[in-house]
Amino acid sequence: MNLKRNWNWLGLCLLLTSAVFGEEFDPSSVRSPGCQPGTFSCGYIPSSKEIQDSIPLKRDFNSFEELPKAIDLSSQMPPVGNQGRQNSCVAWATGYAIKSYLLKNKGQAPEYDPPFAGGKGKFVFSPAFIYNQQNGGEDKGLYYYKTMEFLKSNGAAPWSSMPYSDKDYLTQPSQSSKKEALKYKIKSFSRLNYKNPDEIKRVLAGKNVVMVGMIIDDAFYKLKGSTIYDENGGQSYGGHAMTIVGYDDQKKSKSGKKGAFKLQNSWGTNWGDKGFGWVSYSMLAKVSQETYAIIDEPPTQSTPILNTIPTKKPILPPDEIKVSKGEFDSKIILTWKNQDLAVAYLIQRKDESEFYDLAYSDKPSFIDVNVSLNSTYVYRLVSxxxxxxxxxxxxxxxxTSAEPNPNGSIGQVVGLTGLVYVSGTLPNVDLSWSELDGASGYTIARADSSLKWKNIGTSKTSHFIDPSPKIGESNYYRVSAIVQLKQAGVWSDAAVIDVADQNLLPNQVTHLTATNGDFSNKIILNWNAAPGAKIYYLYRFDERAEPSGQFEISGTTFTDTDQSIQNGDQFLYTIISANDLGYAEPSEVVFGKTDPSLTKRAGGVTLNPPKLLTSNPIGKDKLVTLKWDSVKDSFEYYIYRKHLKGKGKVGKLEFVASVEGKKNSYSETFPGNGGDLFLYTVRSKSEFGAESKDSNFVSIFWNEPKTQVKKRAISLEELPSSFVGTWTSMYWNPKSGPQTVEIEIVGNGQVFSARLKLNDKDVRQFSGTWTPGSQTIKTNGFLFEISKSLEGNSLAQFQSVKDFENGVELSFTKEK
Incomplete structure (x- = not known):
């Protein structure tokens, strides 16, 4: 009896033990033979710095909107799957996780039905379709950028048309599977700055998810439950691809760091918390190598639908601001992206605790010469x-630098943008960027999807037209400054312009214009033809933003004579290009109106406004001089101005003077004081007709010259403790895999020394002088900056270091 009871207890113990061990995650179950220290072939292959720099950063989100404290999209994701011992994690992240999520999120899938969960696989995408076609017959993993280009060209196939097996990386899809996949192509992709958690959080807050590639180690394999991955542990194995599906600002790791991202893995439900895991913001910045967001093709519709009522675009503050750091001893140069609606910019500088108005600029750059040696200054800008x-x-x-240095680096071109349109029968790409002080010209380079760059021309201005972009492909562009006939500075961030054909969705319409009171009974609209477009849908809205009309047009002009517009009210227009595949995004909006009073005026005509109104910089004589192109048949010109008043309020337009029609210039003494700004415009007028619309506005200001630079007292402040200590990071060497990077910083007064180690071996010693008040230390080949977005982290850039790609930037965490 007792013997029987003992056997029962033993069986129960074995059963419970088996159940417990059955829930344990076995790292070897998801490691391929090459996923080990030394070979580092785990499935995700990080792209080189040159490749990553060629992919444009996502900049189209409003970074001034407040973010939610937490987002969790995990419940909306497809069920967690298991890649097994195959290096297909990139295909699992991009195809299975993200493409399946986007399909259902668009309302095109009723449910997730992966076969491993008992489904038929019609509404989830196959990792095998993506991986097997790209791996070249070897199970060595994939690059993110090549996979996303593959998805743009080939799409993704449902699991049902090409089932996945971790034992098979060679079988190729059938022709029917390839054809079906073309219905599920992605539209584009954007690179995200993983060192700034807010950029990833904004994508998640917009109900999209993010792909990430990380260096993984033993500690990551052992992650369990709600534990946050926050420290390296054990050996590094290689690169692994996953999906970021949420974040929580309030989560705190064992080391005390706040904020973590939620990951969906492809290692089955025994890993982490049922297949999900958490990584701190700080750790992701340290071990991540790339993050991207996918923009999916919109669902096919019989007619385009405007999901949001178009509105007038608000004026935005300057962004992409670059400031010189120790390049010069007697000046600081600021450059930023030109804002579409800005006619001038206000530069403010901080004096101890408060900002004050320093100067105005009529272009997206400014040189501050009211500075001292070895001094730090903080700026902000207003459009x-x-x-x-x-x-x-x-x-x-x-x-500024501590020693005289008049010949610093000219810096990086910023604000590169492009518009595509048809000129004649061929597409053109119109590029523009912010002018760089000191540049005598610019070199323009272009690359296709292979990301191999070729110089295509030069320009003496901040403008260039590419008359022969590749059609039906993505065209990548970058710009660098020229000084004394030689290329100088670094290349700009890349911009990508897709030039459509009939096999792609058409391009967005550009250069839409509408008459504004030119006629009593009609509004004429014109626009540039969009590549790939067969037809256009024009939408009209009244002053209350209510739909007022929809028109289908085959050409690039339209005359609106509807009775409802002939009351003089203002109407808003936007246009959508279309072809057999679908529709582009709506164009920028324009406003148009009629002027019923024109029919009541006796004789005369309303002329076009003057073009190319320009002004001069205000000198010691304080003389304002305006010039413009003459308007035929103009009897006289009227000069108007408005004053920028306190706290950034723009005043009302006031009449200043009239000029006889045979003249095309006007001068007056500057009407204000130092620190004032005025906006001027000119109208033309026939002898008996009405005044024209306003010309372009020009800004005129007087930055009162400083009689003497305020010399700052010599600071005895020592290098702050926030710099001092040991900092660690991870770097992926394209030839030798993951490397542990260590920087040890010590200070002696304002002098610093930074010792760089790679895999515990001394590589280089940097030394220099800290500028009091600065959050950055800099010397030849080394720049180290305390992170603004991550407490306890820093960013370091390296130049001309043998073991690093030139210009590489890494995120470091401080060791305790």
Missing amino acids: IGTEEVSDVSFDVEGF
């Missing part, structure tokens, strides 16, 4: 439009 001003930009820091 000024004809009707309103923007919020202030984020604060930026610059500093």
